[in-house]
Amino acid sequence: MRTLVFGDIHGGLRALKEVLEKTNPAPEDLLVFLGDYVDGWSDAAETLDFLIELKKGQRCLFLRGNHDQLCLQWLTLGAENPLWLQAGGLMTQQSYKGVGTATRKQHIRFLESLEDYHRDQDNRLYVHAGFTNPKGVVHEYFPKNFYWDRTLWEMALSLDPGLSKEDRFYPTRLKQYREIFIGHTALTKIGITTPHKAGNVWNIDTGAAHRGPLSALEVQTKKFWQSEPVYQLYPGEVGRN
Numbered sequence: 001m002r003t004l005v006f007g008d009i010h011g012g013l014r015a016l017k018e019v020l021e022k023t024n025p026a027p028e029d030l031l032v033f034l035g036d037y038v039d040g041w042s043d044a045a046e047t048l049d050f051l052i053e054l055k056k057g058q059r060c061l062f063l064r065g066n067h068d069q070l071c072l073q074w075l076t077l078g079a080e081n082p083l084w085l086q087a088g089g090l091m092t093q094q095s096y097k098g099v100g101t102a103t104r105k106q107h108i109r110f111l112e113s114l115e116d117y118h119r120d121q122d123n124r125l126y127v128h129a130g131f132t133n134p135k136g137v138v139h140e141y142f143p144k145n146f147y148w149d150r151t152l153w154e155m156a157l158s159l160d161p162g163l164s165k166e167d168r169f170y171p172t173r174l175k176q177y178r179e180i181f182i183g184h185t186a187l188t189k190i191g192i193t194t195p196h197k198a199g200n201v202w203n204i205d206t207g208a209a210h211r212g213p214l215s216a217l218e219v220q221t222k223k224f225w226q227s228e229p230v231y232q233l234y235p236g237e238v239g240r241n
Contacts, residue, residue: 002026005204006204008034008186010040011044012214031054034128037062039087044071045099052110067084068114069147128183130153153185183205187212195222202217210231215227
């Protein structure tokens with residue numbers, strides 16, 4: 001059984017299908033999706049349809065991203081956060097044109113069912129963004145940090161590569177888990193387009209919403225697969241650029 005971790009999709013369903021074809025998961029493999037399924041490319045509603053169907057024949061774990069929560073607020077309350085619209089929400093709105101009430105309700109149930117984080121039996125943590133409590137996720141005071149925080153990744157990036165978890169200066173927050181897998185902050189912002197490890201934190205967001213590919217990483221071996229740069233799969237669109 002493999003555990004495959006998928007980075008932020010942002011409505012790039014064509015890229016997701018490409019990566020799934022390359023990973024060729026068996027039914028017993030666990031697919032962990034780190035969130036941000038919508039907001040960017042034109043297949044937001046279609047991506048949710050696909051993921052809902054995928055779970056019927058595949059072991060899947062779906063985490064909550066900040067864009068998923070913003071989309072849920074729009075679907076349930078009609079909340080049109082201007083920043084959300086500028087950050088891909090407008091493309092999500094357009095993807096829902098012609099989508100019926102029954103499908104919208106199904107998507108709402110899916111988005112409401114997303115998990116904030118997951119810790120596996122080997123003490124690996126999967127979370128969209130991060131957490132701030134030094135004692136770990138179960139002690140987090142502000143649940144929104146699970147899908148909004150960037151300080152965890154900033155902390156990991158700032159570590160001296162030679163620093164080990166046994167060192168007394170290694171951050172207590174990071175010591176709580178064997179490994180941490182996140183998305184949320186696109187690696188393309190620092191010129192990286194493959195999954196990247198800093199400290200014991202793996203960032204799988206390789207910028208699919210922007211000019212990068214969508215990535216999936218096998219947890220056990222760290223082998224990874226990628227789509228073509230997603231913008232090439234959506235000619236004429238700009239994503240979140």
